[in-house]
Amino acid sequence: MVFLGIASPRLDSLILIFIVLFITVALLHSASRRKTKISVMRLGPFSSRLRKSLVRLNLIAFVILIAFMAMGVMFGDFPIPKMKALSTALWDRESEFDFVINSIRSPRIVVAVLAGMCLASSGMIFQSLINNPLVSPDVIGVNSGAAVCAVLLLAAGGQVTYLPVAAFIGAIIAAVGVYVLSWKRGIVGTRLVLVGIGINSLLAAVITFVQVRYPIERVMAAARWQAGTVFGATWGDARTLGIGFLILFPTAFVLLSRLRILQLGDETAAALGSSVERDRLFLLGTGAAMAAVAVAVVGPLGFVALMVPQAARLLVGTITGGSYLFTALLGGIFLLGADLIALHLFAPVMLPVGVITAALGGPYFLILLARYNRAI
Amino acid sequence: MQSEHTPPISFTGEDLHISYGGPKIIEDLNVVIPNGEVTAIIGPNGCGKSTLLKALARILTPDKGIVFLDGTDIRNVPTREVARKLGILTQNQRAPEAVSVYDLVRRGRYPHQGIFDQWSREDENAVDRALETTGLRDYKEKLVDELSGGQKQRVWIAMILAQDTKLMLLDEPTTHLDMPHQMEILEMLLKLSVDEDRTVVLVLHDINMAARYCSNLIALREGKILVSGRPSEVVTTEMVDSIFGVKALVIEDPVTGSPLCIPEAVTKNKTLDVLE
Numbered sequence: 001m002v003f004l005g006i007a008s009p010r011l012d013s014l015i016l017i018f019i020v021l022f023i024t025v026a027l028l029h030s031a032s033r034r035k036t037k038i039s040v041m042r043l044g045p046f047s048s049r050l051r052k053s054l055v056r057l058n059l060i061a062f063v064i065l066i067a068f069m070a071m072g073v074m075f076g077d078f079p080i081p082k083m084k085a086l087s088t089a090l091w092d093r094e095s096e097f098d099f100v101i102n103s104i105r106s107p108r109i110v111v112a113v114l115a116g117m118c119l120a121s122s123g124m125i126f127q128s129l130i131n132n133p134l135v136s137p138d139v140i141g142v143n144s145g146a147a148v149c150a151v152l153l154l155a156a157g158g159q160v161t162y163l164p165v166a167a168f169i170g171a172i173i174a175a176v177g178v179y180v181l182s183w184k185r186g187i188v189g190t191r192l193v194l195v196g197i198g199i200n201s202l203l204a205a206v207i208t209f210v211q212v213r214y215p216i217e218r219v220m221a222a223a224r225w226q227a228g229t230v231f232g233a234t235w236g237d238a239r240t241l242g243i244g245f246l247i248l249f250p251t252a253f254v255l256l257s258r259l260r261i262l263q264l265g266d267e268t269a270a271a272l273g274s275s276v277e278r279d280r281l282f283l284l285g286t287g288a289a290m291a292a293v294a295v296a297v298v299g300p301l302g303f304v305a306l307m308v309p310q311a312a313r314l315l316v317g318t319i320t321g322g323s324y325l326f327t328a329l330l331g332g333i334f335l336l337g338a339d340l341i342a343l344h345l346f347a348p349v350m351l352p353v354g355v356i357t358a359a360l361g362g363p364y365f366l367i368l369l370a371r372y373n374r375a376i
Numbered sequence: 377m378q379s380e381h382t383p384p385i386s387f388t389g390e391d392l393h394i395s396y397g398g399p400k401i402i403e404d405l406n407v408v409i410p411n412g413e414v415t416a417i418i419g420p421n422g423c424g425k426s427t428l429l430k431a432l433a434r435i436l437t438p439d440k441g442i443v444f445l446d447g448t449d450i451r452n453v454p455t456r457e458v459a460r461k462l463g464i465l466t467q468n469q470r471a472p473e474a475v476s477v478y479d480l481v482r483r484g485r486y487p488h489q490g491i492f493d494q495w496s497r498e499d500e501n502a503v504d505r506a507l508e509t510t511g512l513r514d515y516k517e518k519l520v521d522e523l524s525g526g527q528k529q530r531v532w533i534a535m536i537l538a539q540d541t542k543l544m545l546l547d548e549p550t551t552h553l554d555m556p557h558q559m560e561i562l563e564m565l566l567k568l569s570v571d572e573d574r575t576v577v578l579v580l581h582d583i584n585m586a587a588r589y590c591s592n593l594i595a596l597r598e599g600k601i602l603v604s605g606r607p608s609e610v611v612t613t614e615m616v617d618s619i620f621g622v623k624a625l626v627i628e629d630p631v632t633g634s635p636l637c638i639p640e641a642v643t644k645n646k647t648l649d650v651l652e
Contacts, residue, residue: 133473263472268466273454274455318472319472
């Protein structure tokens with residue numbers, strides 16, 4: 001009873017979160033199973049085919065994402081009346097809770113959503129491009145490259161403020177390195193993956209070496225970032241991610257038609273008039289940059305980029321503009337949902353969200369595999 | 377489709393030399409593809425049939441020699457522009473995961489589309505027609521993974537039909553198919569050539585199918601054209617022996633009047649030695 005007494009203030013919000021998560025999964029599943037109807041939208045050069053079920057699914061995902069964001073504002077460590085919390089976030093700048101809501105909770109929510117969207121879109125690009133559902137940006141070294149530079153920066157006594165910059169640079173260097181080493185008269189998916197695995201183990205060794213070699217107090221600061229967390233996210237982080245997202249997300253959207261062709265294999269793509277190597281380089285670059293931006297801010301969160309695109313594909317099928325958008329929304333929902341759980345599951349102890357994504361991701365992944373065993 | 381109104385396309389390869397960085401696969405080869413006809417490239421395994429087809433379709437760059445499409449070096453034409461005139465279906469296609477028939481076939485419209493994934497009425501009509509021709513209209517929302525081998529092959533053919541090109545190159549479109557499906561596909565390609573004046577180039581294994589459905593045969597051996605021309609000129613006892621190393625009886629097909637080859641025995645032939 002004593003235990004319940006301590007836990008009860010948070011228990012209601014925790015239960016609510018789980019109910020909402022359950023409804024989300026149920027809704028997305030049922031919505032994806034309806035029969036498809038297609039309508040064609042004709043707007044000159046922007047004419048496109050719309051699958052009605054996909055449009056509906058995107059709307060549902062969007063509503064769920066907004067609902068999650070509202071929940072993120074309403075629930076937290078600091079007791080604030082729920083409606084008051086919402087009004088503070090939306091319009092009431094004079095509120096006494098302004099600091100908690102608008103400087104702590106809101107930026108954190110925005111960062112979680114944007115990072116989730118970036119990681120999921122990036123994962124989708126990589127998986128489709130390499131035609132392997134188990135590939136994600138971390139395979140080609142984005143995460144470990146970011147981690148090495150972050151750890152090196154801190155070990156050398158650098159400021160934590162520069163950590164995202166260092167991480168971004170590290171991620172891009174690693175991705176470029178893997179790409180260059182895999183190049184042999186073109187890029188073959190399997191070679192890219194194998195070289196990526198090699199580079200990843202090498203970088204992991206470097207990280208371990210630095211951690212052992214340098215004073216623990218310095219290096220420990222990187223440990224929390226390395227687990228992947230949106231804890232303490234600021235509006236500055238949100239802005240970094242936002243700018244990256246606004247540039248890269250539309251870029252990838254424009255490249256989607258090329259991705260759909262590259263998916264058919266190099267020869268068929270070349271036959272259809274695709275400039276295979278150029279298009280692939282564009283797509284890999286965009287995908288790597290998208291993951292790098294996210295990892296730079298929230299740390300190396302591996303599971304999101306691997307799992308969310310898988311789940312999205314099982315729900316909506318192969319890549320189109322609509323499924324790309326859906327994948328991104330699902331990424332936002334997933335990371336924000338995971339963060340809400342991370343905040344409340346062992347409250348007042350807050351877990352890094354990376355622990356939750358891994359713990360949630362694994363079983364969910366297995367369930368999906370079991371349900372749709374034809375997919376892989 | 378605008379294909380009926382476009383002028384004929386000339387398509388030739390001159391002085392082609394091809395190797396994959398190793399021994400020569402194709403050597404000093406000159407070829408002219410007759411316009412508006414169905415041409416089959418025949419020959420034993422490893423003679424360079426597929427390699428020649430890929431080189432003609434600019435998927436493979438020859439070490440030496442030029443492929444001319446409409447009198448222009450194919451490498452000097454933007455690849456998308458080539459793809460509006462020339463479609464090729466290579467062997468061993470693998471569909472992406474969870475893709476529907478319609479979605480796959482409509483990707484054949486890529487060379488006709490702009491930077492955004494636009495979808496014009498012309499695109500829609502071309503895809504509908506391709507599905508109609510290949511008899512896949514009722515399957516368009518099915519997943520490609522769920523189809524049989526013959527249906528899958530038809531989906532890929534539908535994709536290059538949707539590409540709506542004057543020139544269609546297909547590498548063994550009938551392998552792994554049973555007899556009725558083989559005939560269906562070859563009849564369809566013949567009809568496209570006759571009705572819409574398209575030029576079709578096939579790589580075929582079955583010399584009798586080739587003689588029956590194609591008006592022009594090109595026989596390859598060890599990377600060189602041994603003989604080319606009408607089936608009656610190519611499919612003779614002597615030629616079958618020198619192309620395949622098979623002693624055969626050639627008679628007139630009682631159904632179509634085309635030559636029919638009845639193999640008797642494998643003769644000692646150096647082509648086979650090279651392969652071992």
